[in-house]
Structure formats: C-alpha cells, structure tokens
C-alpha cells in the first residue's frame with residue numbers, strides 16, 4: 309500500500325518554482341508567457357517521483373487516470389509532443405527509433421525499452437497519455453475546446469491538491485473551479501476572465517503560472533481520502549511544523565495543441581519543508597509574510613486552516629531566533 | 637455526448653410554474669396523471685398564443701411512443717413536462733436524445749425530487765432525500781457529507797468521505 313509519508317523534497321533549490329513575488333497573496337489572472345517551452349525536466353528527485361507516481365497509477369487506476377474513449381487521437385498528439393521534448397532536452401536519457409509507424413521508445417534512466425505501432429493504442433500497455441505520462445514526474449490533463457469552454461477529457465493526476473481526475477472528468481473549466489473562492493484583490497470573479505484568456509492561447513506560445521498550498525505530512529490531499537487526512541491536520545504543532553509542513557508548489561503550463569485545438573495542462577509539483585525555507589532568506593521572509601495574511605475563505609478552501617497558525621508560529625520562532633542572533 | 641444535460645434537482649429547466657416562451661411556433665405539453673392538473677392550467681393560459689399539443693403518458697411502458705412523438709416535432713417547439721420525478725427524468729432523457737437543448741424544455745415536478753450522491757470512495761451513486769446533508773453510501777457504507785457540486789457525467793452530487801465520531805478509524809492511503 310502506498311505510503312503518504314514520502315521522504316521527498318526538492319534538493320536542487322535552483323529548480324524549485326518558488327511562488328511568491330510579494331508579501332501578500334491574492335488570486336489573480338497570474339498567467340505569464342512561458343520562456344523555456346520544453347516542459348520535460350529531470351531533477352535529482354526524478355526516480356523517486358516517477359516511481360511513486362507509477363505505484364499510485366497501479367494501485368489506484370480509477371483515481372489517477374481517466375479518459376473518454378474518443379480522445380485517443382488527441383492522446384497520440386500529446387504522446388508525440390512529449391517524446392519530442394524529452395529527446396530534444398535529454399538525448400542522453402531518452403531515445404526513440406522510428407521505422408515508419410513502428411517505434412521503439414527508450415528510457416535510459418530506468419533502462420526500459422518499448423516497441424509499439426504509433427497510432428495503434430492496442431500495441432501499448434496503457435492508453436497513450438497514460439503510457440508516456442509514466443515516464444515523467446508531471447501530471448497531465450487534456451482540456452478540450454468546445455463552445456467557448458474547455459472540458460476535461462483526459463487526466464493523469466498523481467499529485468492532487470483537491471484534484472480528482474475521476475470527479476472532474478467531463479467538467480468544464482467553470483465547473484472545475486466552482487469550489488474555489490476565485491475572487492481578485494478588487495473583489496471581481498475570476499473564472500470567466502481566466503477562461504476567456506485561455507481561449508486566446510495559441511499553438512507554440514505556451515503560458516505558465518504557479519499555484520501553491522501547504523501540506524500537513526502528506527504527498528497529496530484528494531477527495532478520495534478526505535476521511536484520512538482531514539482529521540490529522542490539527543495534529544501539527546509549532547514544534548513539528550518545520551519538518552511536517554511542506555510548501556507545495558505546482559508550476560502549471562498551458563499548451564495549445566495545433567491539431568486537436570485542445571489545451572494540454574502540465575503540472576510540475578515540488579515540495580519544500582518549512583525548515584528548508586531558511587536556506588534562502590528571501591523565500592523565508594516572503595513566505596512568513598504571506599502566511600500571516602491569508603484571507604479566511606482562502607485558508608478554508610485550501611484546507612490549511614487547521615494548521616496555519618502552528619505553521620506561522622513556527623516561522624515566527626525561527627525569525628525571532630535569527631534576529632536575536634544578529635543582535636549579538 | 638457525455639456533457640449532454642441531465643435532469644437533477646437543481647436543473648435550470650425545473651420551474652415552479654410554466655411560462656409562455658415568446659418566439660416559439662408551437663407548445664407541446666407532456667403530462668402524466670399526477671401532472672395533468674398543472675398541464676391543464678397552463679394549456680388555458682397559453683390559449684390563443686401558438687398551437688398547443690398535449691400528450692398524456694403513463695410511465696416507462698410509453699417510452700417508444702414518446703420517442704416517436706418527440707422526433708416528429710419540428711424546430712421552434714417549446715416542450716413542457718409536468719410529471720412525477722421518474723417520468724419527468726424519462727421524458728427529459730428522451731428529449732435530450734432527440735436533440736433538444738435545456739432552453740427548449742421546462743419541467744414541473746409533482747411530488748418529491750430525487751437527489752443522488754457520488755461516493756468518492758467507491759465511485760457509485762446513492763439516492764438520498766431532498767434535504768439530506770449526509771448519508772451512508774449504499775455500496776461501500778462510507779459516511780458521506782453531501783457537497784454542493786454536481787457532476788453531469790457522474791449524475792450525482794459530490795460525497796465527501798468522513799469518519800463519524802466514535803467510529804474506528806480505517807487505515808488507507
């Protein structure tokens with residue numbers, strides 16, 4: 309059985325997508341143009357993350373992967389795009405041999421080699437996106453463009469923060485975001501504005517944003533296991549928060565697919581325990597400031613209300629210690 | 637299509653009273669025995685606007701007949717369904733299959749509406765009373781808090797699992 313107490317965190321801080329740029333955080337349309345458009349990344353935690361992801365997909369297939377049967381062609385489009393990116397960036401790790409439609413894909417990190425017929429899903433052990441997704445640590449979601457909206461038609465989700473591929477299957481962008489208290493600093497509703505923005509995304513010009521949350525001693529929090537993690541959150545104390553509470557960030561990338569016109573949503577999820585924030589003083593200061601100023605509805609929605617005060621108290625103590633060191 | 641409308645208790649098509657839809661060429665009223673009275677009241681209200689056709693139904697045994705009737709209607713028709721929950725769901729479904737959009741349908745439910753909860757533990761639905769706030773999953777027995785969000789794909793409200801006070805904790809990931 310999968311353990312949620314994974315001893316996993318980002319060790320190369322240069323790859324950690326730190327989320328805060330100012331001392332307080334409110335929801336906004338914070339999408340920015342993505343400069344490096346290749347979403348494949350092999351970090352020091354690659355093996356650990358991919359192995360954990362594969363285990364989840366194996367043990368909980370209905371929770372972690374969902375699709376409609378009519379999406380296979382779109383899935384092949386993504387399949388090809390991800391393989392191209394992987395080989396382009398890491399030719400030493402990934403390789404593809406093509407003889408017409410007879411392809412062999414190799415992952416040298418895991419020492420794996422699979423042969424199949426491109427375009428014929430029956431020659432793969434899983435659906436195309438489910439198969440190729442198992443070679444990268446990201447989550448992948450396909451949002452199909454229809455009637456000025458986007459509908460979730462394929463999802464491989466192993467790092468959930470209230471994201472259930474099973475529950476969200478077939479939902480529109482607006483339905484998916486209905487639980488979010490999605491109001492801006494000025495108080496206006498954001499869902500419609502963001503959806504309209506997504507409509508304007510063009511092929512070859514992806515966009516990005518960073519989402520964040522805090523996790524209390526968990527890898528992911530999903531609706532499926534709410535009975536397990538919900539009561540545990542209040543067990544966090546200021547003494548344990550440094551190790552057990554992690555800043556969880558999702559670097560999100562949005563690609564328009566040229567053939568199917570769908571949006572591919574790619575998530576890179578990384579974790580940093582609160583105690584590691586001190587490795588970068590600027591990160592510590594921003595996080596400490598942001599966490600002291602979370603609006604109540606946001607804290608409730610994110611599920612952090614039961615351990616936010618303990619987390620802030622932990623940071624306050626560290627801050628105090630540092631300041632008294634400086635005074636010496 | 638998976639995102640075709642379905643009839644649920646908060647469906648936009650459900651109204652307390654039928655209203656005359658302007659710009660339509662014809663009204664069709666479909667009623668079961670319990671909905672007959674409401675249908676009659678509306679028939680007299682709508683008199684003199686556009687032609688009105690009435691179809692009386694009994695239950696599922698009329699499925700084929702209703703289907704043929706719906707398919708024979710022309711564009712520009714407004715449909716009014718006045719029936720008990722089960723019959724309304726059946727006619728609504730047949731209407732959607734015949735290509736109707738929610739904009740072309742009004743529904744008056746006679747008697748209680750049914751609600752369904754989608755269990756996030758076992759992914760099955762369980763019927764609940766209209767005002768219930770929590771329930772026990774009819775399949776896996778998990779305690780579920782009934783959330784406000786509805787999935788037309790799962791045909792149910794989200795059921796958040798919780799452990800009721802005093803119960804042994806189950807171990808899971």
Ligand code: HEM
Nearest residue numbers: 335336337338449451470471484487488502520521573610
């Ligand atoms: C198009 C693909 C997208 C998908 C599939 C998606 C999916 C989701 C899901 C599943 C949730 C959690 C909902 C729940 O609580 O049940 C969520 C939350 C959220 N989404 Fe999106 N989203 C997308 C795009 C965006 C974009 C473009 C924005 C941009 C501004 C955005 C902003 C948010 C915010 C602010 C939250 C709340 C997260 C938090 O506070 O922790 N999403 N999204």
Ligand SMILES: [Zn+2]
Nearest residue numbers: 755758773776
């Ligand atoms: Zn159940």
